[in-house]
Amino acid sequence: MASKAHAALAALRADLAGEVFAPGDPGYDGARVVFNAMADPHPAVIARCAGVTDVVRAVRFARDLDLHIAVRGGGQGLAGAVVDGALVVDLRRMHEVTVDPAAEAVRIGGGTTMSLLDRATRPHGLVAAVGGTPGTGVAGFVLGGAPGWLDRAFGPAVDGLIGVELVTADAERVHANADENPELFWALHGGGGNFGVATALTLELHELPRFAVALVRYRPECGPAAVRAFREVIDTGPDEVGGAALCLSGQPTPVCGALLTYAGGEEELRGLAEPLMRLPHETQSCGTGALGLLYPPGGMRAHCSAQCLAGLPDAAVDAFLARAAQLPAPGSSRLMLLPLGGAVASAAADHPLPYRRAPWIVHPFACWADPSGDGQALTWVREADAGMDPWSTGAVCLDLIGDEGPERVRDGLGAGNLLRLEKVKRRWDPDNVFRFNHNIEPV
Template sequence: MDGTTYETLRERMRGEVITPEDGGYDGAREIYNAMIDRRPGAIARCADTTDVRAAIRFARDAGMDLSVRGGGHSGGGLCLVDDALMVDLSALRWVRVDPAARTATVGGGSQLGDLDHEAHGFGLATPAGIMSTTGVGGLTLGGGHGYLTRAYGLTIDNLLAADVVLADGTAVTASADEHPDLYWALRGGGGNYGVVTSFTYALHPVENVGFAVTLWEPDHLDAVMRWYREYLPGAPEELYGFFALLVVPPGPPFPEEIHGRKMCGVVWCHTGATDEESLTKAFTDVTEPAPPAFHFSMPVPYPALQTTFDGLIPKGLQWYWRGDFFDRITDGAIGVHGSFLDSMPTDLSTMHLYPVDGAAHRPAQADTAWAYRDAMWSGVIAGISPEPADAGRIRDWARGYWDALHPHSMGGGYVNFIGAEEGQDRVRATYRGHYDRLAEVKATYDPDNVFHHNQNIAPAAH
């Protein structure tokens, strides 16, 4: 299709329709992961819900493939598809907070930093990720976990309603009272069910938090992981700490003598210790497994914590990631982590274990599409580099690491950490016994599988 074919769509939309002939096309198709380089047939940069409806109907009438971009943060680049019409929500970037009701309604193209900033003005927040540049849409639809998860649950546990444009172009609201089956499926079922133009979340009193980083030498990895696997699950839910393998970045708060060195460590968030004295008391236990090579703590506004990694891993790097859920950290898994820390291919490559216990364990397994309420950690292995020439090296390292670690996992992984090439068995493993119900909901709301550029759940056959 050439550019003139889209005149009908341009007439129906307030937003732009960008084609390969337009000067801004290459910039418009860029996403967070620079390893993904594809060329959509056109990009419909929607200004409102009516634009989204028009774009979906146009694609269906024209027999075009359809993809959806929220924040453009997908590691697998599922929003970017050759020759498809991309429904681009990046202009739907707004937040409205109701401080009396403690809710926030957020445009589908917003980033977490937008939500964090506006909610923080009222001393409020909701659990959502660890980076401010992540899109709210993809994170939420996959389940969503972050610094506040042990205290306040998953992002989907705080999702009250969603405005959704369906595959036939109609617009509905999904909540506990309206389209409850769709509401159930949206809470963890990924982008399978429609285009969410706004999300409404419950908020919690969070203003300043205690931020801390503890690093240990690689020689202490065994002792530290054995301590961490017992310590954190028994800690108060106000304490969160994700375990990481990393190369120490060259900048504050890290002293120059440890820059560029491989370490293991924990990044902490404490919602109850928000001043220097209480923070010092809260982290006296970090010396138990071994003397830390580095420990730093300070109270910070919650949005500042969410931006900690933004500068370190900006848009435009090469990314390849794999993930799994874990109900325990086995001795065998600890050996795998030590081996792949030694072989870490670049300074930005990393492994994180995010806690998904505490408040995230209170909802019943059947309450949402998230099928791993019994998981303790959501793990991700990420090969990262600024250099395109490193793409193969970081991919091989991440795959090899995942292959070695997977036997110690629960079998499925966080849907947002699953790449397009991992296959249908991985999607089924991620949804466990929920898969058939999700397929039934898919058959109701998207029987033709219009929304299939995702970790796809095929509609049930009737």
């Protein structure tokens, strides 16, 4: 067996246009690093694929050696894209972006990050309704049904999915779209990396000639008024307004903030943000800011969770702020309230994304450097989540959580969708080769 594995690895090294890293190789340690420093994975082999032929070759290699397959895009997932003992299909080199301005569509490679997508589409006055940070992988984000900053205006990015090019567990190349493999296409709207390696995605683009961001920071004692004012702006404002009410860890006390994103001009946003700016605040800015700045840098320890809320009455605001007052410090932790509604709720789609019916999501995100802070951070995330239980819809957005067990996967995909998803899984990955994700088991 060992000699078979050695021969197969030698053949993989020879065949791949990209690079292969095995333990002991120069570059192996660098290639296994992901965003979350709590993860210290030692995969069997990392295949950094240069194109779809490499992906087919890497999947065949894994199947021949009975290895499970992990898929790495941007490396920001908290459910494991680089895993002990697995074959990692590393897509970072597959980041080509082709914009079709006339069709208002873009085709991206499976390893494309948000910054590359944005850089390619913005000159055309077009955007995909994505989010995350500049380094977030687009495919992981979209296929996991993640919510982004423009969702209230355009709907979640996954609603704009036109087609997916996939390499399956049998190393077959298939297309999934409304006409070809429609059941697989449906499952890919939230089912993430369960069905194969997405080597390319085609996404709908939206015209966005102007985009503005306002950020107001408050002292903690102003939190109750600030969060209530944010809620009012969202409740009474147009669908083009989104953002987050957030509390960030700071020394000596946490900082509260209101972030407004707006699919429109700066002047209009200033008007909409007026109830927030009227409150006593420490700093304010309004312009075409970079949202990535709100996120912590990679290389820190991270843990997060999320909970969908049926509403945000005053008691829920108070519970949110009580947890915010206990934000772990030092570090870059944050507790966020993300508004949904608008085009998220109004879409007629029947995708396996039950979170879309909730008006709010609470999202604790702990980020710290010192391993001795693990206990405090993990407890805080768990308690911040549980503290909002009285208002929970029971649904969860899976892209915002790590591995929280099969019940949470069911909550994220919808109990009513699970059997249908399990059947799709059985058709395309009966051996559950793609299991390092929010896993759907084949029936």
